[in-house]
Amino acid sequence: MGPIPSKWRGNGICQIDNFNDSNKNYCNRKLIGARYFYKGYEAHEGKQNASFYTARDTQGHGSHTLSIAGGNFVQGVTVFGNGNGTAKGGSPKSRVAAYKVCWPGGCSDADILAGFEAAISDGVDVLSVSLGGRSENLLSDSIAIGSFHAVDSGVVVVSSAGNSGPSFETVFNVAPWLFTVAASTIDRDFTSYVTLGDNKQFKGTSLSYKDLPSQKFYPLITGEDAKHSYALYIDAKYCRYGTLDVEKVKGKIVVCLEDEFFGIVVAGPEASSAGAVGMILASDSESFYDFIAYPHVLPTSHLNYSDSQYISSYIQTQKNPVAYITKPITEIPIIPTPVIASFSSRGPNNIQPSILKPDITAPGVNIIAAYSEATSISGLTSDNRRFPYTSMSGTSMSCPHVSGIVGLLKTLHPEWSPAAIKSAIMTTASKLDNIKKPIKDRFYENASPFAYGSGHIQPDLAKDPGLIYDLNVTDYLNLLCAINQNHKKIEAIYNKPFICPKYSYNMLDFNYPTITILDLGDKIVNASRIVTNVGPPSTYNVKTKAPNGISILVEPSSLKFNEVGEKKSFKVVVKAMDNYVKEGAIMDYVFGELVWSNGNNRVRSTIVVKL
Numbered sequence: 001m002g003p004i005p006s007k008w009r010g011n012g013i014c015q016i017d018n019f020n021d022s023n024k025n026y027c028n029r030k031l032i033g034a035r036y037f038y039k040g041y042e043a044h045e046g047k048q049n050a051s052f053y054t055a056r057d058t059q060g061h062g063s064h065t066l067s068i069a070g071g072n073f074v075q076g077v078t079v080f081g082n083g084n085g086t087a088k089g090g091s092p093k094s095r096v097a098a099y100k101v102c103w104p105g106g107c108s109d110a111d112i113l114a115g116f117e118a119a120i121s122d123g124v125d126v127l128s129v130s131l132g133g134r135s136e137n138l139l140s141d142s143i144a145i146g147s148f149h150a151v152d153s154g155v156v157v158v159s160s161a162g163n164s165g166p167s168f169e170t171v172f173n174v175a176p177w178l179f180t181v182a183a184s185t186i187d188r189d190f191t192s193y194v195t196l197g198d199n200k201q202f203k204g205t206s207l208s209y210k211d212l213p214s215q216k217f218y219p220l221i222t223g224e225d226a227k228h229s230y231a232l233y234i235d236a237k238y239c240r241y242g243t244l245d246v247e248k249v250k251g252k253i254v255v256c257l258e259d260e261f262f263g264i265v266v267a268g269p270e271a272s273s274a275g276a277v278g279m280i281l282a283s284d285s286e287s288f289y290d291f292i293a294y295p296h297v298l299p300t301s302h303l304n305y306s307d308s309q310y311i312s313s314y315i316q317t318q319k320n321p322v323a324y325i326t327k328p329i330t331e332i333p334i335i336p337t338p339v340i341a342s343f344s345s346r347g348p349n350n351i352q353p354s355i356l357k358p359d360i361t362a363p364g365v366n367i368i369a370a371y372s373e374a375t376s377i378s379g380l381t382s383d384n385r386r387f388p389y390t391s392m393s394g395t396s397m398s399c400p401h402v403s404g405i406v407g408l409l410k411t412l413h414p415e416w417s418p419a420a421i422k423s424a425i426m427t428t429a430s431k432l433d434n435i436k437k438p439i440k441d442r443f444y445e446n447a448s449p450f451a452y453g454s455g456h457i458q459p460d461l462a463k464d465p466g467l468i469y470d471l472n473v474t475d476y477l478n479l480l481c482a483i484n485q486n487h488k489k490i491e492a493i494y495n496k497p498f499i500c501p502k503y504s505y506n507m508l509d510f511n512y513p514t515i516t517i518l519d520l521g522d523k524i525v526n527a528s529r530i531v532t533n534v535g536p537p538s539t540y541n542v543k544t545k546a547p548n549g550i551s552i553l554v555e556p557s558s559l560k561f562n563e564v565g566e567k568k569s570f571k572v573v574v575k576a577m578d579n580y581v582k583e584g585a586i587m588d589y590v591f592g593e594l595v596w597s598n599g600n601n602r603v604r605s606t607i608v609v610k611l
Helices: 039-045 061-070 109-122 142-152 267-273 305-317 395-412 418-427 473-482 487-494 578-583
Strands: 013-017 033-036 074-079 082-087 096-100 126-130 156-160 179-184 189-196 201-205 218-222 253-257 278-282 300-303 322-325 329-331 360-363 367-370 389-392 515-517 524-533 538-545 550-555 558-561 567-576 589-597 602-610
Touching: 039 109, 061 096, 061 126, 061 367, 061 389, 061 395, 074 367, 074 389, 082 329, 082 367, 096 109, 109 142, 126 142, 126 395, 142 156, 142 473, 142 487, 156 395, 156 418, 179 395, 179 418, 189 300, 189 305, 201 305, 218 305, 253 267, 253 305, 267 278, 278 305, 278 322, 300 305, 360 395, 395 418, 418 602, 473 487, 515 524, 538 550, 550 589, 558 567, 567 602
Parallel strands: 013 096, 013 126, 033 096, 126 156, 156 179, 179 360, 218 253, 253 278, 278 300, 515 602
Antiparallel strands: 074 082, 189 201, 189 322, 189 329, 201 300, 218 322, 367 389, 524 567, 538 558, 538 589, 550 567, 589 602
16 A cells, blocks of 8 residues: 555554555554565465565555545545545544555465464554455464454454355354454435436436436447347347447447446446447346445446336337436435345354354445555556545445444453453444334345344444453363364464363353354253443343244343442343244244343343254
């Protein structure tokens, strides 16, 4: 990324990122700036030319995530006149450091681990890690290993849940010491409307750079109908490179299908180079429900599946189909919000299903933040546009939202452990949207904790959670013992001698802020937890909301605390109703909750049960 702009300097966070830069909460420590790690990449790809070896952000992704976490207040931020206002990061006076560990083609485990080591040595307080991939074993996962050492040093590590949703069991970065973040929408959209010759109008999404020359109708054609004679229909319908015939496209609005393989970036340049005046990006799958406000190179509107189907039918049945695309506008407020992004990866946890993942959800759709002017705003080499800000979407964007909040909590409560900070954010999160209804997914059905974890972040409540669920490194090591990792492997991740306890460690007693019970069957299951008081003396009473067919009893039902730091334990007794067991009515996961309240604080834990 090069030198850290002065407007981003402050008291601290650190971001390790995909083609990235980093944020850090150094407080009174030295400001490191930007560093890069390439030995692992070089081992696979060989030595590169001298200009390659730089911490500069040549992709934009790192600048974007860094400024979300720690960017200072900047007035007049806009993307082509849209979303105009004052922008800031989650921890706006943070001192930031960049640790670039990814290069064109991927991220080497050796470079990721080197980045973690450097960040720990530099004394960062928060690591924001917007990268990752699917893993089958925590002890072979470089992010899990690096973050373990960071947490052992008191560093909070926040990570992305992944962009492989909406399928279940797609979440990654599932180590229990990681803070895993899903992505959801905000109450703002960038909207462009499509009007057809029959006066039918459709609402789409766009951040197009240009407008149509005038408000008149233009001829409408599909990519298939506009294909070159030598092009394949399968390629032309997506408007892939070199497929459109200039003679057929020039002066028209072309309809291109959203390309699941190449993404939404390739159709626009092809349509534009073929002479199209505009483009309708049409979803050809009911599962595509995320409409990203992309900085298209020509007037464009991105439409959903049902609207796209209507337009296809209109073109086929009209002799002279025509359309008009409006200039994008900023719409506020959007109801309902937050909505879970369909791209956001879902649980359950594929490595250790007894730990609910993701942990939390935060804004990750159409987020405006800083961007590197070393690359085009679209990321395309053919695009010469350079801007300091853009809108991007992904769990890469939701991750630093949480990192910024962690930075603030670290300032307010420097004595809190990484697990305590994580607990404070999780137990104060909300399961409701801005109209007080259950959070929805992109199909506007009620989302589950496998999509949002404990819920959507509420920073103001996290600073005073009342009670926290704390964990230390020994707890994590005992958990690794319980999932049958041997001493040698555990010592490899811990880098210190460690002997697993002789007694059998009960996974149900792992002091996580959520409770997951697997294979309940006809058993009565006990799960123990310990809460620590971080507020004034008070008495907490419990309320539970049991899943259908499940009974939940908490013993004791009241906890009295006389001082800060006092700990109390309780037991959660879970069993299935007899008729449910006999009828086999519960064959999948069901969800409930447990809430401790003293009248001022609500400490909520999600309960996940599988019969």
